[in-house]
Amino acid sequence: MHTRALQRIYVILDKQDREQLEALCRILSDLFFYTELTSNLYMVAEDLAEGMPQVERIQKQVTSFLRANLFARIYVHFIHSAPQGNTEEMDFYFQYYYQNWKRVTMEFDREAYMHQEVPRLMLLPLIAPSSHTNPAALMELLGTLKSAFLLPSLYLDWGTFHQAANEEHVAKAEKIYYGPGNNSEKSEIVCSLCHENIVHETSARLDSNPASMMEACPAAVIISTSDGMIYPCVDAFVRKESLANIYDAPHVDALMAQYDGYLASQRDCQACRDRVVASFSDLPLPKGATHELSDLLYHFGTLHQEAENHVLAAERYEKSLKLSPAEEAGPIHFRLGLSYANTGRYDQGLESFGKAKAMYQDQYYFHFYTGLCHFQKGDYGLAIGGFSKALDMDPQQEDLVRILIYLGTCCNSLGDYEQAVVQLERAKQEAGQVKEIYNTLGFSYFQLENYDKAIENLKVAVELDPSSAIDYASLGANYRERGDTDMAVAMYERALELDPGLAVARENLERLRDHHV
């Protein structure tokens, strides 16, 4: 079985003529054959009055399919704006629209009762209130729907988030969906619903198998009835990359083959998941959801950090921190500090490291990175403190050499050349073939006027990196001080061959030549 089974079908309902509605019903009827044994059909309409006739027509296809396939289950979600009116008017809406809608489920409710199971057909109204919706009337409607086993949910966006604070609403709603928009526009709602599913599914993958984040999310299609286009996922929907037009009556086998082809094509599903997760971070989600989101943001931040994309990494960690419980924030602070340090934001890096100290102070690399921030800021004394602490904590070999080089460089910067030599000579013992050890030692010995030792080390530096113009220039300086003018000239000339713009080599060469003349 190669074709992935569809888990969800989203339909954006618009005004359609009869022929178009029939075309939609036909394609849905065919698509059900390609859905998972338990699937979800989402139908988004402007409002109840406009959408319900279409929903009822489509529902006939659903019931036909379920009657013919006793092992299948479908959850039908009808998303629409909240009816406007007072409590009495809500009662009318319920009687006229919802109760009629519910009637189709009777045969499945009975079947469920007979088999002691939950019904195979579930109707789930998802209501999007506006700022004008009468709260008392809405609550009344939610309660009535719930008692009729039409389990209602709410869709809230920036204009209506405050309604989530109403505990009575929350208690009566099966679920609350959050969207980033401000006017509950249909396309936006579909994107929000898709994104929310992606967030939950990504969270499940994070728990079970993080490597699978690169895979596509559960199979879904989005159908826009305004133009007939069918899209293979929400990312394609946003980019307007459609598979076909349902009003051209495509054969479903060909359509699903195209769908498979799309899934197999080069797409960055992990990046899509990352973007979706980040887009949710500003929404006023409940506590459990924010925790889940924080973990996801941390995960994606770490992926960016490992790819050395520190700007994005920092963004993700900042968002993760806002949502994380305080007791779990240590690792986020530490990694955020790393990303700040890697993007030149050393003060912020130090601040973040400070907040991670309690958790990481027993780790050498914590002190190393703290030292590095101080070093980059030019606070060499404080840097030495960090590096020395790291050194005392038995760092891993490759990090030990780095720490010693930094310590040597700090000592040089503070004029303590003898101490610099001690650190760098030790680095040389630990790992001989690192250019920075030799050219830094070259500097230290030059400052100590030990030109022979300086030359000895600089020669190794240029052996390790023959393209290093500055090291040739340093050799030139040492030969000059030793009185070996010819060698000094040769070294400066070599430096200028490698880097004609190296001012220190040109100026010193001119001075030597003038002096010679």
Next chain:
Amino acid sequence: MNVLLIEINPFAPVSPPISLGYIAAFLKSKGFGVKILTLGEDASVSPAGLKKLITSFRPALVGLSAYQRTMLYVIGLAKFIKSVDSETKVAIGGPQATFMPSDGFAQLPDIDYVSRSSGEQTLLCIARAVEQGHPFSGLSGVSYKNDDGIVQDTEELEGFSDLDQYPSPYLTDVFDYSRMGEAIMLTSRGCPHHCIYCYTPCAFKHKVMFHSIDRVLEEMTWIRKKGVKRFWFADPNISHKRSRIEELLDGILTHGLEAQMWLQTRADLVNLEMMKKMKRAGVRTIAFGLESASERVMPEIDKHLSIEKVVEAIRLAQSQDIEVELFTMFGLPNETFEDAMKTLAFVKENNVKIMGNTNSQQMQIYFGTPMARHYKDYHIRPLNTERPAYISIGCQYETDHMSTDKMAKVQNMWRSHSLDRGRRIVS
């Protein structure tokens, strides 16, 4: 000839179907081509995909696992299979099938056989009959329908008492290890007890059959090599024979298997030494059947287990840092609401987390259990007299002391104390 074995459960994630695994391994050893398909809540399979599988694999026989909860879906699958190829024969087996009344079977037009005996031998018998072109000749261990649709029963088939005679589904690589988070082990089958609500003792005639410990260890070693660390022992009472469980635990330790285990047993079949060894061997969770903490109710269900023994077993497990799960039920004979609350209180007082299998559920009355056969004697009043004959009383009953409202109240009390909102892992 090809045989397709299917387990469908839209309410639980896919897990290795151990019973079908045994049948598959057995049929393969007899020369049949076999595929297993598990249709769980996370299975990405569509009707189109299923049709493609059937038309490409062309099974002459399909075997379906039947449980009360999934019976509707089993019926739907059978119908679908026949719509793809009307010549394909369909058999059902498992807890719902073994004791299903003949008039229930008669109501299932797309099902040709109901397995009444050991699954391995019965399916083999059917497969051979189908292969030879006489699908309803020379059968044992089944009920089938003749050309007039009349149900015919055949003589019983005895399964192997030495379970080692069944090839291992693990050692023959019947399962896909790449997606296996946990291996389900069945080192023994059957139960000697007489608890009135349970199907197992009746199905196995109160006998217990065993695999050798060598075989079990060989399987576990193989499974570990495949990278699976967690083991779920489905034996009803794994410590039924003390020396046997000791030998198994010693073997796990000696082989250095580093397994993480869940197992279940009766509370009166454990002691401190055993618990210590279980801990060392890798047991993370042990489940006991409590059923009820009411002294009034316990004698009614014929479990012959004292509540003190359960308390002791819990303490022993907790002393070794082994997580405890307790199976409990409500709606039991003679149980009042207050009795049901005692059970909830008992679980809380004994510091057992209310989650997973410790979430209580209403007693289910299934075919083949003493409760189903003699429900009137237990003052059980079935509520749905129009239910199909292939569905047992299940949860649709009241007792003299508990109405459906009261049972719903009990359920809600448990849910309000549950750490996972009442999600139960295994029934």
